[in-house]
Amino acid sequence: ENGARDPIPYVVPPGIVRERDITTTQTATLNEASLSMRVCKLADGDARGAYRNTQLDMRSYKKIKMFAHAESRGASDNLTNGQLHLFVRLGTDLSQNYYEYDMPLTVTRWNTSSPDLIWPEANNLEIDLEKLISVKLQRNNAQLSNSNISFLTPFTVSDGDRTITIKGSPNLANVRSILIGVRNPKDPSGTGEKLCAEVWVNEMRMTDFDEQGGWASTARITAKLADLGNMSIVGNHNSAGWRSIEKKVSEGDRFNRTSYDFSTNVELGKFLPEKSGVKLPLFFSYGETFVNPEYNPLDPDVLLTKALDAAPTSEVKDSLNRQVQDYTQRKSINFTNVRKTKTGQNSKSHLYDIENLNFTYIYNEQYQRNYNIQYGVARNTQGAIAYNFNRSAKPIQPLEKISSKALNSSWLKLIKDFNFNPLPSGLNARIALDRTYAETQLRNNSGLAFAIDPTFIKTFNMSRTYGLNWDLTKSIKLDFNSSASAVIDEPVGRIDTKEERDSIKTNLLHFGRLNNYRHTWNATYNIPLNKIPLTDWISANVRYGADFGWTSSGLYRDTASGKIGLNPFANTIQNSQTIQLNGNFTFTTLYNKVPFLKKINQQGQRPPSKGNTLKPKGSSDSLKVGKNAGDEISSINPVLKGLGNLIMMVKTGSLTYSQTNGMSLPGFRPKPEFMGQDWSYQGQGPAPNLG
Secondary structure (H helix, E strand, C coil): CCCCCCCCCCCCCCCCCCCECCCCCCCCECCCCCEEEEEEEECCCCEEEEEEEEEECCCCEEEEEEEEEEEECCCCCCCCCCCCEEEEEEECCCCCCEEEEEEECCECCCCCCCHHHHCCHHHCEEEEHHHHHHHHHHHHHHHHHCCCCCCCCCEEEEECCEEEEEECCCCHHHEEEEEEEEECCCCCCCCCCCEEEEEEEEEEEEEEECCCCCCEEEEEEEEEECCCEEEEEEEEEECCCCCCCCCCHHHCCCEEEEEEEEEEEEEHHHHCCHHHCEECEEEEEEEEEEEEECEECCEEEEEHHHHHHCCCCHHHHHHHHHHHCEEEEEEEEEEEEEEECCCCCCCCCCCCCHHHEEEEEEEEEEEEECCCEEEEEEEEEEEEEEEEEECCCCCECCCCCCCCCCCCCHHHHHHHCCCECCCCCEEEEEEEEEEEEEEEEECCCCCCCCCCCCEEEEEEEEEEEEEEEEECCCCEEEEEEEEEEEECCCCCCCCCCHHHHHHHHHHHHCCCEEEEEEEEEEEEEEEHHHHCHHHCCEEEEEEEEEEEEEECCCEEECCCCCCEEECCCCCEEEEEEEEEEEEEEEHHHHHCCCHHHHHHHHHHHCCCCHHHHCCCCCHHHHHHHHHHHCCCHHHCCHHHHHHHHHHCCCCEEEEEEEEEEEEEEECCCCCCCECCECCCCCCCCCCHHHC
16 A cells, blocks of 8 residues: 555565465455654664564574665655664563664665665665674673673674674573664764654564484393393484474474493392302493583573683683583492292291391482583482291191090080191281482572582481281181381481481481381181081171371471470371171071971982983883882972972071271370380370270
8 A cells, every 4th residue: 555655655675575365266465564663853872663572592593684774754855874773682681681783774765666776785684693693702701801891781793884782691592572673873972963764674584594404323232141130231312403203393402412321130149059049139220311512501592612612711611511511320239139048848937047038229329410500419228128937827736636536526526626826827027228318509600609508308218017917726817017117317418427427327226206107907716606516507707907007296396495306296196996797607508407408408409310311111110210219308298398498598698797996186195116005105005006
């Protein structure tokens, strides 16, 4: 609509083709427009512009281009070339962290209609992004020798008749604001006139895309070390520009990454005589990762190679190269389930056997440094000692071999089968320590002179578990399981004095500060009703289960003394008990105690005679068969037989009864010592521990 504009018509910049509208059936072109900025009485040294907030990564492009047009506005065509400047700002913000590119404008005279004169080549904006980076490096190096240059003041460098200015720490990797404006340059004499003008800008674009790609590789070696174990080595490398197939071209990696890992499993027990029975499995691993960024993390739009080349001394260069590298080192050594096995074929298990013991030791360490972390060390150490004893229950029956008619009576079977087991069937115990220590020292990248203290993350836990399985008799079974967890308190910060180490040893010898305890009891009794003739059709058992738990209070600071301690009134206990009775009734066995009902059951269970399926050989044979079938069972009256079957409709039955009770008691002062009992506190009693 501005094609007939006066005094200068609007035309499309040279080389630009208007887009066609493909949504219509007729050939049509889309409207093409420019950003128009009109200023009048723009004071000497003053500027006006238009901005847009965005978020762009411009590192994949080399140039920014744009067309510009300038003309006089007002009563006369008196604006001269270079009197008005066009500038573009790119940065995190537009006042403290930005790049600025400034150039003088060539004025188009009124009544001009040629596109080449309306959009003169001298007004074509072309920002070489590499030059912006070079100005930043110049400014950074100049600060080392000139105290008047800082991040807080603009630093300007000439680029022909144009200028490049930097202030603060702008970053082309994260451009958040773009400003396009016009400026009335400051007259050194202070007598510059006010200007009226109209400026058009069009087709701002990024060009010269960096199409350099990357590559990646993986290598793996696995070897079996005879019967000793195995080992593997894995190496990986991917260069800057590497990306997976689903990513865009601009989403390639901005770093070179190299890593390798070595791991091995070895059975060291193979180096000992086979008769020793020692099992000593070892796992060891070591790995490193080197991540060298393509761009300087401290200046994310500056190539690291350029930042290193611009370093004033070799010491600064080496320091910067180490500071920006992301380095990780990993190492681990494990001895898991170290034990001695029995070598004899007929070896018996005893409570005192060393084969009942096994040991575990695990150590993991990771070291890391990068441009944010000066050093970071994380260590995890675990150790455990376990005892496991299991044996087949072989109860003693003192009356088993006594031959006596009285004891052989079915009524005295309960007495004859009396038995007991003097030793437990299973006994286990385990104590484990788990300590984590992490120390991190952050870098001071702010440029301000202040120290950052290292941070520490520490945990030291102890866990203990105990278990007992004891078949007191064939009918009475007992099991007990308990677990306790405690915290080994450590002094604050790095442990680097003898007093601090001694305090940890003291807490360790006292098994730490208990924070949780739990145990369960289960007793099962199979009632020997099946050993009594009158009740041998009944099988029943009763089970009693008890659960007890204790949870400590958290630490708190005493406002009076300033000390940190435990709140003795904040402990909590909870317990529960379960009583369960199970019974099974085999009524067929009860019915068989009645002769009449037993006959009916026997008839129902008798298979059909094979003679009934064969053809009789003669009359004499038929008479013999009939005679054998006429026994007592066949003589039962059908009515009585039907009544008997009706009585015996119920063959089996079962009964289950269960009762559960429990409680929770906060504000409990005693602390578990042995079997969950505080023996120094007389008011507790064993009742809560037993449910």
